[in-house]
Amino acid sequence: MSKEVISTPVIRRLPRYYRFLGELEREQVERISSRELAQRMGLSASQIRQDFNCFGGFGQQGYGYHVKALREVIGEILGVSGRTPMILIGAGNLGKAIAAHVDFHKRGCELIGIFDSNPLLAGTMTASLPIMPMETLDSFCQQHKPQAAVLCIPKDAAQQLAEKLVSLGLIGFWNFSHFDLRISNPDIIVENVHLGDSLMTLAYCLHDK
Amino acid sequence: MSKEVISTPVIRRLPRYYRFLGELEREQVERISSRELAQRMGLSASQIRQDFNCFGGFGQQGYGYHVKALREVIGEILGVSGRTPMILIGAGNLGKAIAAHVDFHKRGCELIGIFDSNPLLAGTMTASLPIMPMETLDSFCQQHKPQAAVLCIPKDAAQQLAEKLVSLGLIGFWNFSHFDLRISNPDIIVENVHLGDSLMTLAYCLHDK
DNA sequence: TAGATTGTTAATCGATTAACAATC
DNA sequence: TAGATTGTTAATCGATTAACAATC
Numbered sequence: 001m002s003k004e005v006i007s008t009p010v011i012r013r014l015p016r017y018y019r020f021l022g023e024l025e026r027e028q029v030e031r032i033s034s035r036e037l038a039q040r041m042g043l044s045a046s047q048i049r050q051d052f053n054c055f056g057g058f059g060q061q062g063y064g065y066h067v068k069a070l071r072e073v074i075g076e077i078l079g080v081s082g083r084t085p086m087i088l089i090g091a092g093n094l095g096k097a098i099a100a101h102v103d104f105h106k107r108g109c110e111l112i113g114i115f116d117s118n119p120l121l122a123g124t125m126t127a128s129l130p131i132m133p134m135e136t137l138d139s140f141c142q143q144h145k146p147q148a149a150v151l152c153i154p155k156d157a158a159q160q161l162a163e164k165l166v167s168l169g170l171i172g173f174w175n176f177s178h179f180d181l182r183i184s185n186p187d188i189i190v191e192n193v194h195l196g197d198s199l200m201t202l203a204y205c206l207h208d209k
Numbered sequence: 210m211s212k213e214v215i216s217t218p219v220i221r222r223l224p225r226y227y228r229f230l231g232e233l234e235r236e237q238v239e240r241i242s243s244r245e246l247a248q249r250m251g252l253s254a255s256q257i258r259q260d261f262n263c264f265g266g267f268g269q270q271g272y273g274y275h276v277k278a279l280r281e282v283i284g285e286i287l288g289v290s291g292r293t294p295m296i297l298i299g300a301g302n303l304g305k306a307i308a309a310h311v312d313f314h315k316r317g318c319e320l321i322g323i324f325d326s327n328p329l330l331a332g333t334m335t336a337s338l339p340i341m342p343m344e345t346l347d348s349f350c351q352q353h354k355p356q357a358a359v360l361c362i363p364k365d366a367a368q369q370l371a372e373k374l375v376s377l378g379l380i381g382f383w384n385f386s387h388f389d390l391r392i393s394n395p396d397i398i399v400e401n402v403h404l405g406d407s408l409m410t411l412a413y414c415l416h417d418k
Numbered sequence: 419t420a421g422a423t424t425g426t427t428a429a430t431c432g433a434t435t436a437a438c439a440a441t442c
Numbered sequence: 443t444a445g446a447t448t449g450t451t452a453a454t455c456g457a458t459t460a461a462c463a464a465t466c
Contacts, residue, residue, distance in 0.1 A: 009433070011413060015406035019387070033447060042391070045447095046435050053449060061448040062442045078409050079416045097306035102404055108412040147415060172415045174408060178228070182251070187418065191411040195311055195402070197224035199383060200287050202400040203317040204220060206356060206381045207288045209396065218457070242423060254423095255459050262425060270424040271466045
């Protein structure tokens, strides 16, 4: 596997490839050509070959790609067998739904703690984890060393809390608050999810016609 | 407002501009230069000027952009004052959270019905709407003509249900099922949201270093 | 007027597509 | 071997950046 730098657009396509290859595997398809896969995924065959070549020639001329092997390679690149420890902060509607709905394990992560500032929630269970009060955050982080946090908190609290978490050693954020985190330290990874932006884009496309 | 075609990358940036301009307005900033805004948003000033010029010169040389006016223009383009009627299908964890958490009104949409196949949920309230059984979907659509649907259903049900909804007259989908909808009709708008892909990308970036 | 900052054109950069020789 | 399909280079396309004249 050549150690080239993989460009952002390619990385963002990897999870999608991984999903489609998983579907093919479930359909017991053993091999697939770039042309066929392109058709399924709505991409060009050329792009698929370019993408797969970023991490070494995994196809065979005249044959195509071995579905299972290719999926494993992509899974390895994405690190699906890892167990990045994560915490979730803000156990409101959305926080609980994410804790329950997203399969962290399948994606190389593990949710090890859930926190909420509302003391009434303390002790109640979500996704087989007890919700903990914010007062215990510091000691929990010192003890269990989570690497990243899911932020499901109001936007006004996000920036300050993120900075605090950075000081506690966290290096990644999956941010659902309606606020673009800006962390000065470039080593900190931020994945902002803006559901509202997504809905607005859909709404735009709907009247645009 | 010139009627040029606005490219997809620009459209996808509009909601973000809209948010930042909203923040500036809240901070009572009246005008802002492309340079200042660029700094705040982590973009280049050049890109901002290019983007804003897609829909007509709204700046003033030597002065910058009037925050309130610019925000209104972008809001108009995005159609925030519209009321696209939408339904939500699948009132599980995620469906309920989206119904409760996403502010449809602020984004030009209105959630007018929630459906779930579990008869036990029928009648219970979510986001001040009663959950309705799937049996009533047809007549509801005929009567209230929703234009788009939020799909919070398992991936195996997604494709079939989407096709049914198209036959009932819906033309847009905000799809949270772990499946890329493929609608043959190009007039149908699909916005696939893959939270899992987003998490995997974060996880990748975390070990990549 | 002088200073600032846009609107807009031209240059650059990067990503996608096309083409085809290599090879299974 | 012949057919298929990759790996890879070159061509194209589009988006971003740079530059600067226009103008408030």
